[in-house]
Amino acid sequence: MKEFSYSKDAAGIVTVTMDMEGPVNSMNAEFGPIFKQMVDRLEAEEGLTGVILTSAKDTFFAGGDLKRLLAITPDQAEMLFAEVEDMKADMRRLEKLPVPVVAAINGAALGGGFELCLVCNHRIAASNPKTKIGLPEVTLGLLPGAGGVVRLVHLLGLEPAMPFVMEGKQLAPEAALKAGLIHEVVAPEDLLTRARDWILSVQGDADAATQPWDQKGHRIPGGGSNSPKMAPRIAGAAAMLFQKTKGLLPAPKKILDIMVEAGGKLDFDTALRYETRRFVSLVISPEAKNMISTFFFGLNQVKGGASRPKDVPRSKVQRLGILGAGMMGQGIAYSAAMAGIEVVLRDMTQDAAERGKAYTEALLTKRVKRGRMTEAEAAAVLARIIPVAETEALRGCDMIIEAVFEKIEVKDQVLAECEALLGEGGVWGSNTSTLPITRLASKAANRANFVGLHFFSPVDKMPLLEIIAGQDTSDETLARAFDFAQQIRKTPIIVGDKTGFYTSRTIGTKIIEAVELVAEGHDPIRVDNLSRLTGMPTGMLSLLDEVQIKLVTDIYRTQVGMGLLDPAEEQNPKARDMLAAMLDDHDRVGRATGKGFYDYADGAKVIWEGLQHWRDPEATISDRDIQDRILFRPVLESLRCLEEGVLRSVADGNIGSIMGIGAPVHTGGYIQYVNTYGLDRFVARCEELAAAYGPRFAPPQILRDHAADGRPFR
Template identity: 55%
Template sequence: MNTFKYQKDDNGIVVITMDMNGPVNAINDEFCREMSEALDTLEKESDLSGVVFTSAKDTFFAGGDLNMLMAMEPGDERKIFDTVEANKSLFRRLEKLPVPVVAAISGAALGGGYELCLASNYRVCVDNPRIEIGLPEVSLGLLPGAGGVVRLTNLIGLEAALPLLLEGKKVRPQQALKTGLIDATVQSKDELISHCKAWLVNNKGNGEVAIQPWDKKGFKIPGGNINRPSIAQTVAMAPHMLLKKTRGLLPAPEAILDTAAQAVTVNFDTALRRESRKFASLPVTPVAKNMMSAFFFQLNQINGGGSRPDVKTKFTFKKIGVIGAGMMGQGIAAVAAGLGIEVVLKDVSIDAAEKGKAYTAKVYDKKIARGRATEQDKEQALSLIIATDNDEDLKGCELVVEAVFEDMSLKHKVLTGSEQFLTEDGIWASNTSTLPITQLAEPSHKPENFIGLHFFSPVDKMPLVEIICGEKTSDATLAKAFDFVQQIKKTPIVVNDSVGFFTSRTFASQLQEAATMVSEGIHPVRVDNLGKAIGMPVGPLTVNDEVSLTIGIKVRETQVAAGLIKAEDDRWPEGNKLIEKLVKEHNRGGRYHGEGGYFNYVDGDKAIWPQLLDMYYDSTVDISDSDIKDRLLFINVIESLLCLEQGVLKSVADANIGSIFGIGAPIWTGGYIQFVNSYGLERFQARCEELAEKYGERFKAPAIVGKKIAAGELFL
């Protein structure tokens, strides 16, 4: 053993400290070699009384080797199966040792790391709220393949295991203890090994503790097996419920459900083999490759600072200002204060500012009701928010985020009245979704300290912030903005200046294409349903109703008036005419404005506004479902490609993560640019030509696609 440190004490207890090459411990060839050698030694020990597995890393164990899985192609299923079975044989040998095995969890134990814990007889974790435990493989398009599905189902029962497996939940130590994922906690890392050894000493000679529950004669799965009516009903009904959620687009949840059902139907070792077969079918699929690429490699690239300038000093903010206590401003204040940052929340009146501050109380009341916060947490956050109508209270702020309405002159007025109160090297950020940062910065005395921070609503729930650099924005300002976004635990993407930047212009293209289809006579419900069928969280017309048709019109009119866009360059003239007609002639601005846009809302029920059908629906329109679905999907992809081609997007990773986290790209795509890779560049270009011939030039593939084809490259 080279990277497994093997230490045996006078009580016959062996502590194996995993310290593999690289930043984390992971299931790979090195692990298999080290674990095999460790087991060979343990199986030969004559006076062994117990084993403790712990880690020298900050994490306990990180999981499997995704680089290896990404390299797998169709036809490699048998190779994957054999590899997984080899890993499982090690875990099976571990749990069949004649002495108890303890997992001493000092850091995150996710995926394969927690599967190692499941193969242990006793699991102890440091009670640190930063530690996460779970089996999140479904979020990567995979299933837990080293026994995780089968063992967790046997440990806590099918009904308790399914939510953890199908949603890939990561839980903190106290919740893990409550749900039975671990057996005990200790207060500090210093106590961990001594607690594990004490448990082994207390149970020395007790052969029962060395046998896994599922290996004991007469074992019954908690909650029952397939012969219990309630379990049989769950197995029968769960596929229908899952299909409603995944719409048949995600293979991994279906494979997990089938594997868990097998775990309550066949014997333990047979269930393990079936789990391996299901696992082997997933890594070769485009969906798994897309999800691994986006949610592991590219997300890690972004969170690791891939888009941050090379500015060595990392800045920590202590005091910020937020101007505008409306929906966005109050959300920014709540998030920042909740993480210990002093916030000056300023509006035109004290009443408006106090109302914005009260939003934080509402956020915490919901958290308290769910057991995720305490009254003390709420009071602490509220104590950090100063509600005011006085610009001078912004004095000493290291950052001011302006979150007023999308009006250039209003934003200029706010800037000139408040910028002077920033600290000497403080930065100013506009929470704008569409207006160019370079023009917003024109009145600034320090345009190099001006940047865009585009938050998404609701701020306390949405994980993304789009950082926009103006022409004069300095690297130091960008680095500070990046640090702030990470300080408030959001994911930052960085883009260059333009009208609508990346997310807003891409999102708008989807809404305008949907409106165009309605103007062509296609039934609105069909448009919405087929939007959901490709994996959008909700239909595009419903989204437009929720975000407001009125705002879209006002933003466009503002852009035209400011000379940012030309009315005659509209690529969706009929769709935009429809939206304007709904708003200006029929006072249907969206749900927020009382009257819905496309829909009526009565007592929580939603139905198409009948007059919309009278004006536009044409039952003779002949268009296939596949064309509708591709129009809704491809228009987003094309707009994203244009942003990349025009230099608005700085990286493919920013495009993919931004599209998923910010504007609801279907997760099976891996993001709108990654979709082109898995669809095939030549095939994508050809399909764009077909759509362009039928529906307009807006569907032509951007030139960057042809360049990639000629170079034989993917979008990476």
């Protein structure tokens, strides 16, 4: 068989070793015919006593061919349905062989790879630290379409299966064994021997060669979906699902639907066909196209260094200096120490520096309690952080990051005090969300080695690092910053040095548009709730309270004072006036002081009664217009950033918007959203909004050009 090696030993055991063309085995267009040929041969094999399915690759099996699935169009749906059904029929034939079949899992088995394992009677995994086992399709807007949903329900039961199929949970071999996904974990060198020994040990045992769901009297563990005790649990799962996805992600909803049908309403084979129909409907959905484009291809492009300057050798930071042990500095220190970097954490006093280190100690203590690291490992991480008050301790660091107050004069001061302490060729990074890097670098002795590093709070949880290239920042410095980001396990994007960079500039548009709606007289609770129902993690007014009205207003006033913004060109003047009045006249600072758009007390929040001053009972607007105004603003701003060169790639914009500023997951990022919305349709909708609400919604030229040429943003 092409790409599957087939060998039979003296005991009648056939070992099939998958070795498909390319770096991994996958369910591509070639897989179906090869798999069918394998099953045909096994069914015809005389003297067959058992089958071992394994892989010649580092991974066992990588799952579906996402590039092909991304290209499937609605008119190809029936073709895909027939193709998947044929493959599943062959998988069904394999699991109905009258001999035991073992999956010898030598590496990662995810998605279709684990579905292939589920077809086998016995699953043995090698204790490989890189191995992950699970069904992560939902994270790409899909569902396990090769029998994964149906088989896992019958194997584990409805509730235990939910985290794996509805959340895409992945486990290491030992955890997978405990969860019941596999039967054994052995040393890699013992994998095939143990598979063979198990087959020999169950000869003559009919149940060993029969899947649980094909055995007489089989019942779904914990009860089927038609049992009275499961009804409230299913209803609760549906309610929690809507609360989490707001109805915008079809995949988990369809997975739950399949689970209910497979869990007792349909026979096993009919449930498999039902699963195929749901799978195909997702493949052609815009949500899946968006999520596959960004979370797989876009993320791989970003992590692969598409925006990293070429021809610069890879580098690692050995000793990192951090100025400022506050919220940002302590988070950076933790991330760096976890990556094995020695950290010198400096603050104005020794006590302040020690408090910064204590942040890491608290996080490590939680990890130890949860069994995620040993006490010895935690102690080693903590020992890498050296809290100091004197600046001389920074001497020789190959990178220094200042994470002091967001004021130019403070940043200038620490630069003057500490830049000379850098080791030869060392990089100076300024952690800032808005202050111009070129301006900050103007006071540096070595501007080429000065770069912006915009971390997101909390640093230990937020995965993005926005790297800002100043006018004089060298390619070598950008490359070293990129490598440092990956070293501390952050996803880096490189952006240009224009006001607000990419993330701060873009997140501000959706927030200020929500404020504008309230300033126009619309109900603030309605505005906040509808913004959340676009798929944003939280309502925009609630988000502004978290960020703080004072901070947003101070940043705006600073940018005006520096000549970076012209108040005469402000696109949301009513909103700016409203925020100024809330802050200056009513001391509405934000949630930190208990007073923002909401009043906060005793764990509850209530809309501030003073907002009635701006309410206009005559103001009317549709729900759709509210949501489109809030969603389209950051989309249009992302396109303008791409047009101006602030963004170096579409992938950077999509990943940056998802990981950094809460773009709705179903959009695949703000730029990708335009592709599946439809370029012409998006232009037309922008023109409608511009006519009704102002030129800030006018389509930028880059959008018009792509629409005219029919070119998606890639």
